[in-house]
Amino acid sequence: MRQTVIDIEGVLLDEGITVTFAELRQLCGSSAQALEELVDEGVLHPRGGAPEQWRFSGCEVGRARRLLRLQRDLELNLAGAVLALELVEQIEGLRARLRLLERGVDR
Structure with a gap:
């Protein structure tokens, strides 16, 4: 019997975190x-003014990773x-608004 091993790697980022350009490159593998x-x-x-001074928020890290994927x-x-x-983000925004509206109707 042959077993398959799957490695799952993830990075959990707080929205308030900031990363450097070099760290963003590493996190995105880009x-x-x-x-x-x-x-x-x-x-x-x-x-920041130049790439070596750039700082990116946790949200931007997620956005970059998603776009590259x-x-x-x-x-x-x-x-x-x-x-x-942009379309995926719009859909997510609309779904979030719909959930809020549905909660208001349920009360």
Whole structure:
């Protein structure tokens, strides 16, 4: 009988945490160039003037990881991945609003 072992790795980030550009690269498993493109396109909004001074919030780490995963898994170019990310975020926002409305009706 053959057993299959699956390693699951995750990073739990607090929304209040900030990370450096180097830490973001490590957390995303991405190149500096790919992440700089996300900043250039306005997907990420770091604090600080230059890449070595940039600081990213925990939310932005999650956003970058999600976008890069969409790009990789769906084989999308950057523009397509940004659009997909925006649509996913919109859907999540609408679902959250719907849950709030449903709670109000249930009372």
